[in-house]
Amino acid sequence: MLGGAATYIALAASYFTPAKVVAVVGDDFAAEDYDLLARRGVDLRGLERVSGKTFFWSGVYSDDMNERTTLRTDLNVFAGFNPKLPEGYRSAPYLFLGNIQPALQKSVCAQMNGVRLVGGDTMNYWINDYRQELLDTLHEWDFLLINDSEARLLSGVYNIRRAAARILDMGPHTLIVKRGEYGAILFRRDCHFMVPGYLLEDVFDPTGAGDSFAGGFIGYLAARGVDPNDGNLDIAELRRAVIYGSVLGSFCCEKFGVDRFRTLTRAEIDGRFEEFRTCTAF
Amino acid sequence: MLGGAATYIALAASYFTPAKVVAVVGDDFAAEDYDLLARRGVDLRGLERVSGKTFFWSGVYSDDMNERTTLRTDLNVFAGFNPKLPEGYRSAPYLFLGNIQPALQKSVCAQMNGVRLVGGDTMNYWINDYRQELLDTLHEWDFLLINDSEARLLSGVYNIRRAAARILDMGPHTLIVKRGEYGAILFRRDCHFMVPGYLLEDVFDPTGAGDSFAGGFIGYLAARGVDPNDGNLDIAELRRAVIYGSVLGSFCCEKFGVDRFRTLTRAEIDGRFEEFRTCTAF
Numbered sequence: 001m002l003g004g005a006a007t008y009i010a011l012a013a014s015y016f017t018p019a020k021v022v023a024v025v026g027d028d029f030a031a032e033d034y035d036l037l038a039r040r041g042v043d044l045r046g047l048e049r050v051s052g053k054t055f056f057w058s059g060v061y062s063d064d065m066n067e068r069t070t071l072r073t074d075l076n077v078f079a080g081f082n083p084k085l086p087e088g089y090r091s092a093p094y095l096f097l098g099n100i101q102p103a104l105q106k107s108v109c110a111q112m113n114g115v116r117l118v119g120g121d122t123m124n125y126w127i128n129d130y131r132q133e134l135l136d137t138l139h140e141w142d143f144l145l146i147n148d149s150e151a152r153l154l155s156g157v158y159n160i161r162r163a164a165a166r167i168l169d170m171g172p173h174t175l176i177v178k179r180g181e182y183g184a185i186l187f188r189r190d191c192h193f194m195v196p197g198y199l200l201e202d203v204f205d206p207t208g209a210g211d212s213f214a215g216g217f218i219g220y221l222a223a224r225g226v227d228p229n230d231g232n233l234d235i236a237e238l239r240r241a242v243i244y245g246s247v248l249g250s251f252c253c254e255k256f257g258v259d260r261f262r263t264l265t266r267a268e269i270d271g272r273f274e275e276f277r278t279c280t281a282f
Numbered sequence: 283m284l285g286g287a288a289t290y291i292a293l294a295a296s297y298f299t300p301a302k303v304v305a306v307v308g309d310d311f312a313a314e315d316y317d318l319l320a321r322r323g324v325d326l327r328g329l330e331r332v333s334g335k336t337f338f339w340s341g342v343y344s345d346d347m348n349e350r351t352t353l354r355t356d357l358n359v360f361a362g363f364n365p366k367l368p369e370g371y372r373s374a375p376y377l378f379l380g381n382i383q384p385a386l387q388k389s390v391c392a393q394m395n396g397v398r399l400v401g402g403d404t405m406n407y408w409i410n411d412y413r414q415e416l417l418d419t420l421h422e423w424d425f426l427l428i429n430d431s432e433a434r435l436l437s438g439v440y441n442i443r444r445a446a447a448r449i450l451d452m453g454p455h456t457l458i459v460k461r462g463e464y465g466a467i468l469f470r471r472d473c474h475f476m477v478p479g480y481l482l483e484d485v486f487d488p489t490g491a492g493d494s495f496a497g498g499f500i501g502y503l504a505a506r507g508v509d510p511n512d513g514n515l516d517i518a519e520l521r522r523a524v525i526y527g528s529v530l531g532s533f534c535c536e537k538f539g540v541d542r543f544r545t546l547t548r549a550e551i552d553g554r555f556e557e558f559r560t561c562t563a564f
Contacts, residue, residue: 064440158346161481182464183478194478194561196465199443239564279476280562282521 002033005098008208011261012215012248014040016223022046024081026054045086052077085111094222102137119143139171147178198250209249216248247272283539284315287380290490293543294497294530296322298505304328306363308336327368334359367393376504384419401425421453429460480532491531498530529554
C-alpha cells in the first residue's frame with residue numbers, strides 16, 4: 001500500500017499548512033494514492049514519475065510492536081533519485097529533509113533560497129557508513145529529529161541527556177529524540193522538554209508514526225511562522241510543536257498504513273492536543 | 283550495605299511526614315544503619331530484632347541499567363517474619379505495604395484501626411504463585427503501585443491502558459504503574475496522569491528507586507491529609523504525589539544504595555519538583 005516518509009510527513013503537515021512534496025515514484029504509482037495526497041492539498045509538482053517500479057518495503061513487527069524486522073526492501077526507482085526542486089518550491093520558508101543519503105539532503109538544502117527553518121531525519125545506515133557526509137549535512141540544520149537508538153549511535157554515548165549535548169555540538173540548535181511508545185524529548189542547550197507517549201488502547205500499526213510526528217512538528221511551526229533567526233524564538237511554540245508531532249504520530253498508529261489520514265480531522269487533532277494537557281498537567 | 287523496601291520507603295517518606303517502620307532485622311544489623319533511620323525521624327519501635335542474620339540480597343545490573351540479575355537472596359530472619367504492629371502504630375491514618383507475602387500484608391492491614399488510605403506493592407512471585415491470596419489482599423487497598431511488567435502479569439493483558447482497566451476491577455480505585463526510566467502513570471477509572479522519568483546524566487544505582495517512589499508518593503499524601511473517603515478526593519494531590527514519588531526515585535539513583543539520603547534535603551526535593559514542571563509544561 002501507499003507509504004514512504006514523504007507521504008506521512010506531507011499528510012501530517014497538511015493539517016497545519018499547505019505542504020509541497022519532493023519525491024520519486026514509478027509508473028506503477030496508483031491514481032488513488034495520488035488523489036489522497038491531492039485531496040489533502042499537498043502540492044505534487046515535485047513528485048517525479050519515472051519509468052520502473054516505486055520503492056517497496058515490507059516488514060513484520062514483534063508482538064509488543066516495539067521492534068520490526070524488514071522482510072524486503074526494493075529501492076527500484078528510488079536508487080537513481082536526485083531530487084530537483086520545482087522553481088515554485090525554492091522560496092518555501094520551511095524545509096523538512098526525510099531520511100535519505102545525506103549528500104542528497106544537502107543538495108536539496110542548497111536549492112532553497114532563504115529558508116527560515118530546516119531540519120531532518122536520518123538513520124543508522126547513514127550514521128554508520130556515511131558519517132562525515134552526514135555531519136557536513138546536518139551542520140546546516142536548525143533541528144535534527146531522530147529516535148533514541150539513533151541518538152546513541154550518532155553521539156557514541158548511551159545516556160540520552162549526554163548524547164543530546166554531544167549532538168547539539170554538531171550544528172543543530174534543537175534536537176528532538178523520539179522514544180516510540182514512551183514519547184519524545186526536545187533538547188536545546190539551555191533546557192529540555194519531555195512528553196510521554198499517548199496511551200493508545202490499540203496500536204494497530206506503528207509504520208509511519210515517526211514521519212507523522214515530523215510532519216505535525218514542522219507543519220505546526222510553519223503555520224505559526226516560527227523563525228529561529230529573529231533572536232527570540234518562542235520555546236513555547238517548539239513545545240507545542242512536539243505535542244502536535246506526538247498527536248499525529250499517535251493517530252497514525254490507529255489504523256494500517258496511511259488509513260487513519262483518510263478520515264482524520266483537525267478537530268480530532270486539537271482534541272487530542274488538549275487531552276495531552278489534561279494527562280500531563282499538575 | 284543497608285537496603286530493603288522498608289528502609290527506602292521510610293527514608294523517602296520522612297521528608298514529608300513522620301514515618302513508622304515495621305520490619306525485622308537480625309543481630310548483625312549495624313548501629314549506624316539504625317542511626318541513619320533514627321536521624322531522619324523514623325519511628326523504629328516496630329523494627330523487630332531477632333537472633334540470626336538480616337535478609338541479604340545482591341545483584342548485578344545490565345549496562346543500560348534496565349535489567350538486573352539476582353546473584354544471591356538469603357531470607358535469613360525474614361523467613362519467619364510475622365509483622366506485629368506496636369500499639370502506637372495501629373491508629374496511623376496512612377499505610378504502605380511493602381512487597382511481601384500477601385497474607386502478611388493482609389494481617390498488617392487487619393491490625394490497623396481506621397486507616398484512611400492504604401496501598402502497597404507486590405511482585406511477579408506473588409502474582410504467579412499466590413494469585414488468589416494476592417487478590418484477596420489487594421481487594422481492600424486504595425491503591426496498588428507496581429511496575430509495567432507486573433501490571434501485565436497481574437492483568438494478563440499486554441496493553442498498559444487495558445491492563446490498568448482490569449486491575450481497577452480488582453479493588454483499588456487508584457493504580458500507579460512505574461516504568462523505570464520512562465516515568466510513571468497514575469490510573470483511575472475516569473482519568474489517567476502521565477509523567478516522564480527525570481533525565482539523569484548518571485544513573486549510578488537504581489536499587490531502591492521504586493521503593494523511594496512509594497515513600498515519596500504516600501509521604502506527600504499523608505502530609506497533605508488526603509482522604510479518599512471524603513467524597514471529593516483531590517486528583518491534583520494524587521498527581522503531585524506521583525511527581526514527588528518520581529523526584530525521590532530519581533534522587534535515589536544518583537548514589538549507591540541509600541547514600542543519596544544521607545545528604546538529601548527537602549529544598550532539593552522541591553527544586554526538582556519545580557524542574558519537573560518546567561520540563562513538562564506546555
